[in-house]
Amino acid sequence: MDFGETEERQALRTAVAEIARSFGPAYYAAHAAERKPCDELWAALGEAGFIGVNIPEEYGGGGGGLTDLALVCEEIAAQGTPLLLLLVSAAISAGVISEFGTDEQRKTWLPGLAAGTSKVVFAITEPDAGSNTHRLSTTAVRDGGGWRLSGSKYYISGVDEAEALLVVARTGEAGPKGPRLSLFLVRTDAPGLARHLLPVDVLLPERQFTLHFDDVYLEPESLIGAEGDGFRQVFHGLNPERITGAAMAVGIARHVLTTAARYANDRQVWSVPIGAHQGVAHPLAKAKIETELAALMTRQAAWQHDHGQPAGESSNMAKYAAAEAALAACDAAIQSHGGNGLSSEYGLMPYWGLARLMRIAPVNREMILNYVAQHSLGLPRSY
Numbered sequence: 001m002d003f004g005e006t007e008e009r010q011a012l013r014t015a016v017a018e019i020a021r022s023f024g025p026a027y028y029a030a031h032a033a034e035r036k037p038c039d040e041l042w043a044a045l046g047e048a049g050f051i052g053v054n055i056p057e058e059y060g061g062g063g064g065g066l067t068d069l070a071l072v073c074e075e076i077a078a079q080g081t082p083l084l085l086l087l088v089s090a091a092i093s094a095g096v097i098s099e100f101g102t103d104e105q106r107k108t109w110l111p112g113l114a115a116g117t118s119k120v121v122f123a124i125t126e127p128d129a130g131s132n133t134h135r136l137s138t139t140a141v142r143d144g145g146g147w148r149l150s151g152s153k154y155y156i157s158g159v160d161e162a163e164a165l166l167v168v169a170r171t172g173e174a175g176p177k178g179p180r181l182s183l184f185l186v187r188t189d190a191p192g193l194a195r196h197l198l199p200v201d202v203l204l205p206e207r208q209f210t211l212h213f214d215d216v217y218l219e220p221e222s223l224i225g226a227e228g229d230g231f232r233q234v235f236h237g238l239n240p241e242r243i244t245g246a247a248m249a250v251g252i253a254r255h256v257l258t259t260a261a262r263y264a265n266d267r268q269v270w271s272v273p274i275g276a277h278q279g280v281a282h283p284l285a286k287a288k289i290e291t292e293l294a295a296l297m298t299r300q301a302a303w304q305h306d307h308g309q310p311a312g313e314s315s316n317m318a319k320y321a322a323a324e325a326a327l328a329a330c331d332a333a334i335q336s337h338g339g340n341g342l343s344s345e346y347g348l349m350p351y352w353g354l355a356r357l358m359r360i361a362p363v364n365r366e367m368i369l370n371y372v373a374q375h376s377l378g379l380p381r382s383y
């Protein structure tokens with residue numbers, strides 16, 4: 001068993017970190033406060049080839065795997081500049097198009113995704129379905145060679161930044177195992193698609209939207225993969241989303257712990273730096289341990305995905321552990337900053353908001369506990 005990282009991956013970490021560091025936490029905090037996408041950072045990373053690190057070389061990507069993309073997500077976040085849309089555009093959409101798209105679809109979409117000049121975001125969540133994908137009601141019906149799409153989605157991130165959406169929709173009659181789902185690429189300017197900003201109170205540069213599809217016409221080539229095979233295809237994308245989400249959370253934890261350790265060494269209000277008080281040091285040390293454990297599980301999950309092994313259990317565990325570690329790290333970092341922990345100047349609150357989001361999305365903590373109870377422990381399904 002080799003826990004070491006190849007020289008190539010270490011070099012990748014260093015190069016990604018260098019770019020992200022040149023933007024830094026102040027850049028991120030300002031964009032989060034203004035709800036303004038981090039376009040300049042995305043473009044710089046795209047130009048250097050890091051956004052498309054997992055896309056096949058023949059389509060302009062780096063030819064790497066999810067392990068490489070997870071590393072990119074972690075390292076960007078560790079410099080205080082996490083990019084939420086990497087989880088959807090790079091991990092899900094680019095992954096699904098690479099795996100299930102036709103050669104034509106790959107040629108159309110992957111070069112832009114690889115270069116960072118185009119984004120394809122992901123739309124599965126619906127107001128009346130929530131975590132229960134069996135209740136999805138957005139439907140695509142045949143219209144000649146194409147399709148007509150109707151329904152609603154909400155909390156869809158980055159629609160304003162994206163060229164297209166990868167939409168999960170019902171097609172045909174439900175089978176014994178639930179609805180038949182299919183995946184469609186829908187351009188964000190498609191006639192009949194209306195979007196409304198859905199304000200959230202966590203500080204994020206990426207904005208969320210409610211979408212209404214009113215009989216949106218989809219060309220035949222909008223369908224990705226096989227009709228009715230959406231569940232399998234979606235799951236091929238959801239593990240990468242969980243793994244890159246975990247990697248981002250590990251990066252957030254690393255960033256806030258580094259910040260807090262520096263502050264706790266410098267700040268002195270009694271006769272010693274506040275970091276000498278165990279009440280300050282222990283929560284930081286505990287979060288550090290939890291972060292390293294989450295990083296290990298994240299690496300395992302990415303490795304399993306890249307080696308074609310079942311990665312559902314490890315992806316879920318990694319996402320759970322990393323979100324909890326990031327939240328604990330943010331909480332300890334904020335507490336060790338005292339009043340400064342809540343100030344705009346010290347800029348910790350945006351990371352707390354993002355870490356808090358990671359306990360809910362892309363899959364909530366309770367659904368992961370359900371999965372582990374049922375699939376890892378063999379307990380009865382509870383819902």
Ligand SMILES: Cc1cc2nc3c(=O)[nH]c(=O)nc-3n(C[C@H](O)[C@H](O)[C@H](O)COP(=O)(O)OP(=O)(O)OC[C@H]3O[C@@H](n4cnc5c(N)ncnc54)[C@H](O)[C@@H]3O)c2cc1C
Pocket residue numbers: 088121122123124125129130131132154155156157158200208357360361362363364365366367370383
């Ligand atoms: C900022 C933000 C960005 C997002 N971006 C996207 C995006 O880009 N694309 C997209 O498709 N979606 C996106 N989402 C949606 C997100 O994935 C969902 O909010 C998440 O999956 C949880 O679904 P829900 O909100 O419907 O919660 P619900 O399913 O309504 O559940 C509510 C709570 O009930 C509990 N619960 C539910 N079911 C069970 C059960 N069976 N057992 C135990 N407890 C249960 C959980 O605690 C859960 O948190 C985003 C959400 C936010 C807030």
